Amino acid sequence: MKQKxxxxxxxxxxALKTSGVIDQxxxxxxxxxxxxxxxxxxxxxxxALTLAKTAKTNPKQLAEKIIAxxxxxxxxxxxxxxxxxxxxxxxxxxAQYDIIKRIHNEGPGFGLSNIGAGKKVQVEFVSAxxxxxxxxxxxxxxxxxxxxxxxLEAVGFNVHREYYVNDAGRQMDILATSIWLRYLEVCGEVxxxxxxxxxxxxVRDIAWNIHNTAGNEYRRPAELIVENIPLDEPQGxxxxxxxxxxxxxxxxxxxxxxxxxxxxMGLNTILEDIKDDLEEFGVDYQQWxxxxxxxxDGSVDIAVARLRAGGHLYEQDGAVWFASSKLGxxxxxxxxxxxGQYTYFASDIAYHMNKLDRGFDQIVDIWGADHHGYVPRIxxxxxxxxxxxxxxxxxxxxxxxxxxxxxxVQMSTRSGEFVTLRQLRNEVxxxxxxxxxxxxxxxxxxxxxxxLATSKSNENPVFYVQYAYARVCSVLRQLDxxxxxxxxxxxxxxxxxxxxxxxxxxxxxxxxYPEVLERAALxxxxxxxxxxxxxxxxxxxxxxxxxQFLVDDAQIRDARLNLxxxxxxxxxxxxxxxNITTPESM
RNA sequence: GCGCUUGUAGCUCAACCGGAUAGAGCACCAGCCUUCUAAGCUGGGGGUCGCAGGUUCGAGUCCUGCCAAGCGCGCCA
Numbered sequence: 001m002k003q004k005x006x007x008x009x010x011x012x013x014x015a016l017k018t019s020g021v022i023d024q025x026x027x028x029x030x031x032x033x034x035x036x037x038x039x040x041x042x043x044x045x046x047x048a049l050t051l052a053k054t055a056k057t058n059p060k061q062l063a064e065k066i067i068a069x070x071x072x073x074x075x076x077x078x079x080x081x082x083x084x085x086x087x088x089x090x091x092x093x094x095a096q097y098d099i100i101k102r103i104h105n106e107g108p109g110f111g112l113s114n115i116g117a118g119k120k121v122q123v124e125f126v127s128a129x130x131x132x133x134x135x136x137x138x139x140x141x142x143x144x145x146x147x148x149x150x151x152l153e154a155v156g157f158n159v160h161r162e163y164y165v166n167d168a169g170r171q172m173d174i175l176a177t178s179i180w181l182r183y184l185e186v187c188g189e190v191x192x193x194x195x196x197x198x199x200x201x202x203v204r205d206i207a208w209n210i211h212n213t214a215g216n217e218y219r220r221p222a223e224l225i226v227e228n229i230p231l232d233e234p235q236g237x238x239x240x241x242x243x244x245x246x247x248x249x250x251x252x253x254x255x256x257x258x259x260x261x262x263x264x265m266g267l268n269t270i271l272e273d274i275k276d277d278l279e280e281f282g283v284d285y286q287q288w289x290x291x292x293x294x295x296x297d298g299s300v301d302i303a304v305a306r307l308r309a310g311g312h313l314y315e316q317d318g319a320v321w322f323a324s325s326k327l328g329x330x331x332x333x334x335x336x337x338x339x340g341q342y343t344y345f346a347s348d349i350a351y352h353m354n355k356l357d358r359g360f361d362q363i364v365d366i367w368g369a370d371h372h373g374y375v376p377r378i379x380x381x382x383x384x385x386x387x388x389x390x391x392x393x394x395x396x397x398x399x400x401x402x403x404x405x406x407x408x409v410q411m412s413t414r415s416g417e418f419v420t421l422r423q424l425r426n427e428v429x430x431x432x433x434x435x436x437x438x439x440x441x442x443x444x445x446x447x448x449x450x451x452l453a454t455s456k457s458n459e460n461p462v463f464y465v466q467y468a469y470a471r472v473c474s475v476l477r478q479l480d481x482x483x484x485x486x487x488x489x490x491x492x493x494x495x496x497x498x499x500x501x502x503x504x505x506x507x508x509x510x511x512x513y514p515e516v517l518e519r520a521a522l523x524x525x526x527x528x529x530x531x532x533x534x535x536x537x538x539x540x541x542x543x544x545x546x547x548q549f550l551v552d553d554a555q556i557r558d559a560r561l562n563l564x565x566x567x568x569x570x571x572x573x574x575x576x577x578x579n580i581t582t583p584e585s586m
Numbered sequence: 587g588c589g590c591u592u593g594u595a596g597c598u599c600a601a602c603c604g605g606a607u608a609g610a611g612c613a614c615c616a617g618c619c620u621u622c623u624a625a626g627c628u629g630g631g632g633g634u635c636g637c638a639g640g641u642u643c644g645a646g647u648c649c650u651g652c653c654a655a656g657c658g659c660g661c662c663a
Contacts, residue, residue: 033602036609046605049643059643083606084643129663171663240662319661330589330659337661344663372590373658396591398656440599443591445656447598452612459612463625471623478622519602531600534610545618545627586625 001096002515004073005032005043005089012069013047021065022055032089034512041080041088042096042508048085059085093504097495099511103566104488111514111573115522116157122355123149125366126278127164130270131175132200134277134421136448137368141397142421143437144526145366146283148395150577151521151529160360161285164351167267168291169344173247174198175270176263180250182207183218183262184225191222194246195232196239206269210262218262220253277422281430282579294350300342303350303385304335312384322349327380349381356387364524369396369443395524400437400448409450419450428453431580435462438526438578461534465571466583468537472568473584475549479561482550491558498559502543506563509539513570517577526578533574540567 009030016022035044048063055062063085070079078090103110125145128138146161153159166172178197182204185191193199210218229245231237251259271288278285294300304320307313312323313335320336322345335346355363367374379389402409402419409419424433427450436453439461440446452459479486498507513532520528549560572582 029603031603033605035606036601037606040606044606049605052643086606166663169663317661321661334661339661341661343661348663368657369591370657375590398591401656444599445592449598452598460625461611464611467623467625471626475622482622515602523602527600528602531610538610541626542628544622545624548622550622586623 001075001091001511002032002034002043004075005045006030008070008073008076009045009047009066009087011071012066015069016055016065021057021062022051026051026054034508034515035088040082040086041078041090043089043091044082045087045089046085048087052085063087094496096504096507096511097498099507100495100562100566101492103510103569104492104562107569108573108576110569111517112154112156113514113518114156115518116152116155118156118158119361120160120359121152121157121362121364122160122162122358122360123152123364123366124162124164124355125149126283127166128274129166129171130267130274131171131198132270133202133273135418136402136421136424137399139281139421139424139433140400140437140442140446141366141368142278142281142283143434144395144397144442147434147438147526147529147578148364148366148521148524150579151517151524151526154577155518155521157362157521160287162287162289163285165271165288165290165292166344167271168295168347170244170247172263172267174243175203175266176259177243177247177250178203179206179210179266180218180254180259180262181246183210184220184222186211187216187219189219189222189225191226192232194239194243195234196243197246202270202273206266209269210265218254218258224253225249281421281425282434289351289354291347291351294347294354295342299354300347300350303353304342304346306353307335307349307381307384310384310386322377322381322384324377324380324384327383329376329380333377345377348378349385352378352382352392353385356382356385356391361391363392365392365394367394367396369398372396393524395442397442398445400446403447403449404451424450424453431466432460432462434578434580435465435530439530441525441527462580463586464541465533465537465575466581467586468540469568469571469575469582470584470586471540471544472564472571475561475564478550484550484557486561487554487558488562490555491560491562494555494559495562497556498563500543500547502539502546503560503563506536506539506543506567509536510566510570513574529574529577533571533578536567536570536574540564 009032010028013022013028013030017024017026029050030045030047031050032043032045035041048059048066052059052062060081063081067079067081067087075092075095076089077092080088080090082088123145126134126138126142128134134142149159149161174196175198181191181193181197186207229249230241232242233239250262254262275288304313307322314321314323318338319334321332322335323332325332333345334343335349336342352363365378375394378394379392382389382392432453436448498504516528516532520526547560549557549564551557551560575582
C-alpha cells in the first residue's frame with residue numbers, strides 16, 4: 001500500500017514537472033509515512049512541504065495541485081489536505097483486511113523480503129578472547145549480533161556469521177602460564193600466584209584435568225620457577241614485567257612442546273566452553289576464524305606487504321608504522337614492533353584484508369563500545385588496501401552495567417570476579433536474557449538488574465509477549481473443547497465484518513510487520529522489532545479483554561479466529577527471529 | 587587536555603530522511619475475575635526533551651558553544 005501511494009505521488013510529481021510547476025532538475029524525494037493519529041488517515045506525505053521552496057509557492061497551494069494530479073486508485077477512498085500542507089490518504093478498509101489472508105497464505109514466510117537481493121554480508125560478533133568463559137557483557141553482543149544477522153537474512157541478504165578467535169598473542173600466554181602455575185599447586189609446589197594472571201576457578205579446573213591425565217609430567221621445582229624473577233606488583237615490582245618473565249620461565253623450563261600442551265589445553269577447553277555456551281544461547285556461527293591461522297599462513301606478511309607497496313608504511317625508532325593519520329586516524333600506528341613482532345593491529349589488518357578478499361558486499365563488525373577508538377585505524381587500513389571504507393560497518397554495543405538491586409556488580413575477567421553468561425542463562429533463562437539484551441538500542445547504556453531479571457514476575461516483558469501467543473493457543477483449545485470447527489474460508493469471506501475498533505487497530509498493526517522488519521534490518525536495530533512485538537501483544541490483550549472470540553455467530557467467530565491466528569503467526573515469526581520460544585501455554 | 591558515545595516522566599527506555607497534541611513499561615492512585623488463562627484489561631496524576639543560541643514553514647531529532655556521565659587516547663589485546 002505504501003509503495004502504491006508512493007507510486008501515485010511519483011506520477012503527480014512527473015505531471016508537476018511537465019506543467020512547469022517544478023524545475024526539471026529536481027530529484028523526487030517521496031516520503032510516505034503511516035500516520036500516528038487516525039484522524040490523519042492511514043498514510044501521509046509531506047511532499048508538498050519539502051517541495052514548496054523549490055517550486056516557489058506555499059505548501060498548501062502546492063499540495064492542492066498535487067492532489068488534483070493524483071491518479072485514481074480504487075483502494076484510496078479519500079485524499080485530504082491537512083495542517084501546513086500534509087497530504088493524507090484514507091485507504092479502503094476492505095482492502096486492508098486482505099492482510100489476514102496474506103498472513104495465512106505466507107505463514108512463517110510472512111514479513112520476509114528480498115531487499116538484500118542476495119548480497120553477501122559478513123557479520124562478526126562476540127569474538128571474545130578465549131581466556132575465560134563469556135560473561136554477561138559478552139551476552140549483549142551475542143544476542144544483538146545474532147539478531148542483526150537473522151534480520152538481515154530475513155530481508156534477503158546472504159549472511160555469514162563469524163567469530164574471530166584471538167588464539168595468538170600475549171593474553172593466551174598469560175593464560176597458559178596461569179594454568180601451569182595452578183597445575184604446580186595441584187602437584188604440591190608452593191609458589192606465589194602472579195597478580196596479573198588469570199585467577200578464575202576455570203583455570204584451576206583445567207589444571208586439575210591436566211594433572212588427572214598427565215600426573216606430574218609437567219612438574220618443575222618451585223625454586224627454579226621463581227629464581228631471579230622480577231618482583232610482582234604487591235612486592236613493589238611491576239606486574240607486567242613479572243608476568244612476562246613468568247611466561248618466559250614457563251617456556252624455558254617446559255620446552256616448546258610441553259609448553260604448547262598447556263597453551264592448547266587452555267585454548268581448546270575454553271573455546272569448547274564458549275561454543276557450547278553460545279549454542280545454548282541460540283547463537284550459531286558459520287565460521288570460527290583463527291588468528292593463529294592468519295599468522296601461520298602468511299596473511300599478515302601479505303597484508304603488511306600490500307600496505308608497504310601502497311606507500312603507507314615507514315620506519316621510525318626501529319619500528320614499522322602505518323601512516324593511518326593521513327587516512328582519518330588521530331595518529332600513526334605501529335604494525336611491527338622494535339622486537340620484530342607484529343602488533344595485534346597487524347593481524348587485524350590481515351583479518352580484514354581476508355574478509356575483503358572473500359568478496360563480501362558488506363562487512364559488519366560488532367564490537368564492545370570500549371573499542372570505539374579502534375574504528376578509524378581499521379577504516380584507514382581498509383582504505384589503504386584499496387577498498388571503499390563504507391564497505392565496513394562497525395556497530396558498537398555498550399556494556400550492560402550490572403546491578404543486584406541497587407548494588408553495582410563489579411566485573412573483571414582477570415580477577416575472576418564476574419557473572420558468566422551461563423550463570424545468567426541458568427538464572428533467568430534464554431528467552432528473558434535474549435529479550436532483555438535486544439530490548440534497548442545497542443548504543444544505549446543499559447542497566448541490567450539481575451534481581452529484576454531473575455525474578456519471574458510480570459515485570460519481565462518477555463512473558464507479556466509470550467502470553468499473548470499462549471492465549472491464542474488457549475482459545476483454539478477451547479474451540480476444540482466446545483466441539484466447534486473453525487471454518488477458515490468462511491472466516492476469510494467474513495473478514496470485513498471485523499469492524500470493532502480493536503479489530504481495525506489490530507489489522508493495521510499486523511500490516512506494519514514487513515515494514516518493521518525491513519527497517520529493523522537495514523538500520524541494524526533489533527529493538528524496533530521488540531517494540532513492535534510488545535505493541536502487537538498489547539493490542540491483542542486489549543482486544544481479548546474487550547471482546548469474546550468464541551461467539552455463537554459462526555461467521556463472526558471464524559473471522560475473529562482468523563484474525564487472532566494471524567496475530568499468532570506474526571508473534572511466532574517475530575519471536576522466532578529473536579530466537580525466543582513460543583510456549584503454547586503458560 | 588583531545589576524541590567517540592550518551593543526556594527525554596520518580597525509575598528503565600521509545601519516538602520511522604526533521605513533521606501534526608513527545609509515547610510505552612515499572613512504580614503510585616482508583617476500578618474490572620459465576621464469561622476464551624487477572625503473567626491480563628480500563629481510567630488517573632506525572633515532561634523547561636541537560637542548558638543557551640542558531641538553521642526553517644516546522645527541531646527531542648540538524649549546526650555551534652557550554653554542563654554532566656561512560657568509554658577511549660600503548661611498540662597491550
